[in-house]
Amino acid sequence: MRKLAQLQDKTSSKITGKVGVSRKHESADKHVTGKALYIDDRPQMANQLFAAIGQTTIAHGLVKSMDLSKVKVAPGVVDVLIATDVPGHLDIGPVFKGDPVLVLDKVEFMGQALFAVAATSHEAAVKAAKLAIVEYEEIEPVLSVKEALSKQNFVRPPHTQKRGDAVSAINASKHILEGKLKIGGQEHFYLESQISSAEPTEDGGMMIYSSSQHPSEVQKLVAEVLGISFNKVVVDMRRMGGGFGGKETQAAPWACIAALLANKTGRCVKLRLNRVDDMTLTGKRHPFENDYKVGFDEQGLIKGIEFNINGNCGYSPDLSDAIVDRAMFHSDNAYFLENAHVVGNRCKTNTVSHTAYRGFGGPQGMISIEGVMDDIARKVDKDPLEIRKLNLYGQNDRNITHYGQTVExxxxxxxxxxxxxxxxxxxxxxxxxxxxxxxxxxxxxxxxxxxxxxxxxxVQHLNQAGALIHLYTDGSIQLNHGGTEMGQGLNTKIAQVVAQEFQVDIDNIIVCSTRTDKVPNTSPTAASSGTDLNGKAAQNAAIILKNRLIEFTCEHFSVEQNDVIFSDNQVHISNVKQLSFAELVQLAYMNRISLSSTGFYKTPKIYYDRDKANGRPFxxxxxxxxxxxxxxxxxxxxxxxxxxxxxxxxxxxxxxxxxxxxxxxxxxxxxxxxxxxxxxxxxxxxxxxxxxxxxxxxxxxxxxxxxxxxxxxxxxxxxxxxxxxxxxxxxxxxxxxxxxxxxxxxxxxxxxxxxxxxxxxxxxxxxxxxxxxxxxxx
Missing domain, CATH: 3.30.365.10 (Aldehyde oxidase/xanthine dehydrogenase, molybdopterin binding domain)
Structure with missing residues (x-):
């Protein structure tokens, strides 16, 4: 049973698809009929090639020699790409260095991309990639958090958040408990595996179709590996068959490799990972191994707590610094920790580099404190719900987090x-x-x-978004924004926002592909911020255009601003005239009024001083x-x-x-x-x-x-x-x-x-x- 509690209609408006009303996903019919186009559904280009990845067969070591002669003469093979063929940057780390697009000499995990093959079919490329003869000098891999901690093997330095004196508070407590929890990772298992298609352009640039949550990052990294300016690369992203964070940073390598092969061969190249290869080559939700020591009174009220939050990051930083930070931010979940000491370790292991996943470290922090609540309840012989309610954030001095944000x-x-x-x-x-x-x-x-x-x-600078709206003379609206649609209904919600602002039916609005040549320098669709950021940017663009139309209407019909009302696909102009929305747009066009606008939004109030481990990050x-x-x-x-x-x-x-x-x-x-x-x-x-x-x-x-x-x-x-x-x-x-x-x-x-x-x-x-x-x- 599900309770569909719709918001009440607060106006008498009859427009369809307005804000607050249940509306099916804009591509729902296309999804169920098979008409929704994904990258692999795009028509093949003339002389198109298909790529596959040659993978390493050890977890840690050095490449001593690599014989690709059998790969190059395999049926259908047109060219092979190795690290020394890369004309620009080899490292494509999204924030910090450490992610070579192809292995140059040092192997960091089993399955790491060593070379790439371009062939006349996907099957030919996959078969050829298995023919390489590679000699390694193996190094003992680090495969556990315990070993990484003992060797102080980190991808980034530890970070600490603290308030009060946790050690003294624990030692002075009536009861003390200690515990550990191993938290497994998680495969993204998006229905559409990682895929990119690259088409060389006449100006020495590249057109990229990528199943990515972050088209602007793909644009940047493709340009950098090719050694060209960003403006020569255009990334188009219509929809993803799922992402969940797995396509925030880790869609970029396959776009880069496809672009490098396209650049080398002068032909279009598509790279699609088979499911086994996708699971081997891409990062997961970070496994964590957390431990705690907590002091509490007879009722179960926490007096002091120490947390060690240990994230298994894999071989490179990727987004692990921010992910472990968020686990630390959410180590309190809903509970006031009067005296807290939280240490976050970013452990380096010789596995694939783990990455963003729904919750972005938050779940791995929350589950630990929930386990603590259960453990306290058993110790004091009470219902765990009673302990949870006792420790909740409250008012006055019990509503400040251990990192300094007030819970309002x-x-x-x-x-x-x-x-x-x-x-x-x-x-x-x-x-x-x-x-x-x-x-x-x-x-x-x-x-x-x-x-x-x-x-x-x-990360403060990511909290920004842009949008672009065009009004056409038949009253139809084209909307572009910087967010990406991965099945979550983002385009539907943002179309509803624009429909609400103009008071027109949502069927008048088309949301186009996310493209870097329409909305530049976008943030990833992540952190649950897709609608918050892009919805506000689209609203801003709509308001600019609406105000422009109102200003024109006032001048043209000699009325005041308050006399112009948009409602039910109509524009009511005092007692002078009533026009359809399309008629007003046509009239504005005939009078040379601009019918296009960008919009922008940045989130206010947020900051975090990392040196002081204090601020308002949310x-x-x-x-x-x-x-x-x-x-x-x-x-x-x-x-x-x-x-x-x-x-x-x-x-x-x-x-x-x-x-x-x-x-x-x-x-x-x-x-x-x-x-x-x-x-x-x-x-x-x-x-x-x-x-x-x-x-x-x-x-x-x-x-x-x-x-x-x-x-x-x-x-x-x-x-x-x-x-x-x-x-x-x-x-x-x-x-x-x-x-x-x-x-x-x-x-x-x-x-x-x-x-x-x-x-x-x-x-x-x-x-x-x-x-x-x-x-x-x-």
Missing amino acids: HNILPMMINKLENDCEYQKRRTEITQFNKINTFLKKGIALTPVKFGISFT FYFANGVACSEVVIDTLTGEYKVARVDVLHDVGDSLNPAIDLGQIEGAFVQGMGWLTTEELIWNEKGRLVSNNPATYKIPAIADMPEVFNVELLQNEPNAEATIYNSKAVGEPPFMLAISVWSALRDAVSSVSDYKASPILNTPATPERVLMAVQQMKSL
Whole structure:
């Protein structure tokens, strides 16, 4: 069951697709009929070539020799690219150096791109890439966080956030607990694998079609590897078949390699990674190994806490500095930590470089503090929900985070109480406790957990966006913005914003491909900021044009500004005249009024002083609460998620249907991260969970039997966001932590709730069974 709580129509407007009304995804019909065009659907160009990657076969070492003679004479092969063929920059690190587009001499992980092949077919290129004969001098790889910490092997220096005196507060506490948690990574498993197509242009430049969340970065890096100016590279991105962060930085290497081969051969080149190659060559959600020491009183109120947040970054920095920072920012989740000391380590290992993933480190910070809440509850013999509520942010001096940001407009206590009542938590808790007393083998668990997620890029300069709007003389509107559509409904929401501003039907508006020659220097579509930033930029462009039309109308018809009203596809001009929107645009054109405008937006108020580890890195917080109920089989470790209730805060929703879809999808994806999706590397550093047969994402049968989702009503964003909405892409992902806590609750019942089990993630049936055995042995 889902609760589709639509916003009330606050006007009498009859326009379709206005803000606040559920509207289906603008490409929904194309998706289900197969008419939606992706890069691999584009018609082949004349003499087009296809590329494949030659991969390293060791995790760490030096290339001593490389014989590509068999590769070059393989059927269909036209050319081969190696590192020394790159005319410009070899390193394409997005923020910090460390990511060579092709290996020059040093190998950092098994499967790293060593060379590339261009052939007359995809199959020919893939077969040829396997014919290389390479000799290595192997070096012992670092494959664990523990080893990286012992060797102080980091991709970036550690960072510390602190408030008060955590050590003294812990030592003075009535109770002290210590614990560790291993948190597994996660494969993005987007339906469309990494793909790019490169077409040489007549001016020595390159036209790139890339499945990328960050077209401007692709533009920059392609230009740099080719050694040409940015203005000679145009990147076009119509839609992605999923991204989830995996195409924020790691779409760029394949665009660069396709462009290098196109430049070398003078022919169009397409590079599409097969699924196994994609999983081998691209980064994942960072695995973390966190530990804590906490002091608390008899009631369970935290007095002091120490966290070590240890991210497994893989071989290069990529975005790991910001990702581990965000894990540190969210190590408090919804709780006031009066005395806190949080250390974030960026551990370097010889695996693929891990990268952005929905939540961007936030989930790995939040789950640890939620585990602490459960552990405290068992120690003081209380319901974990009681401990959570006791430690929530409050008012006055209990609303400042450990990094100095004030938690304003704190609605989480209200949301928790509402969901607790709506889902009958207390009644079900009593029933579950009784069930567990009389059932020997099946045990139930329940948990209600909150989410407080900061919205903004924590790197300040990324919090900006641009847009471009053209009005045509038939009244139709063409909209370009800097965000990318990866299935999340961004284009639909931004079209609704423009429709609202002009008071026209959304069918009048076409959202075009994201292109670097239309909106330059864009930020990635990430950090849940796509609508916040690009919606505001599009609104700004629309307001500029609307004001221009109003100014013209006032002059042309000799009326005042207040006499010009846009409504229901019409423009009402006092008592003088009524024109259709199209008629007004045509009239403005005939009078030589500009009908095109750019728009721009930058997020206010945000800053973070890294040296002082203090500031306001987030414009606002999005909130959510979830209650999950599970049942486990203590003989096998198997389990089922029986029921989930979600109450989520999206401010004033721009599109309730799309927001509900995002919440449901995020929850199930988060559930997969915490229960079934297990990444495994062998002792040599080879990824063995590299295909759908060895890596299990959630399927329809894994959905909760009862799944209630409700949008919080009548709580607009207190900050001046686009129509007072809130971001919805990432925050719901962490609601799935309630499933993990519910599993721990069920396992804890084996000890009559006297002990808190160790349950590393993903909490597979095997791990659940081991946790049950641990409880039985106490």
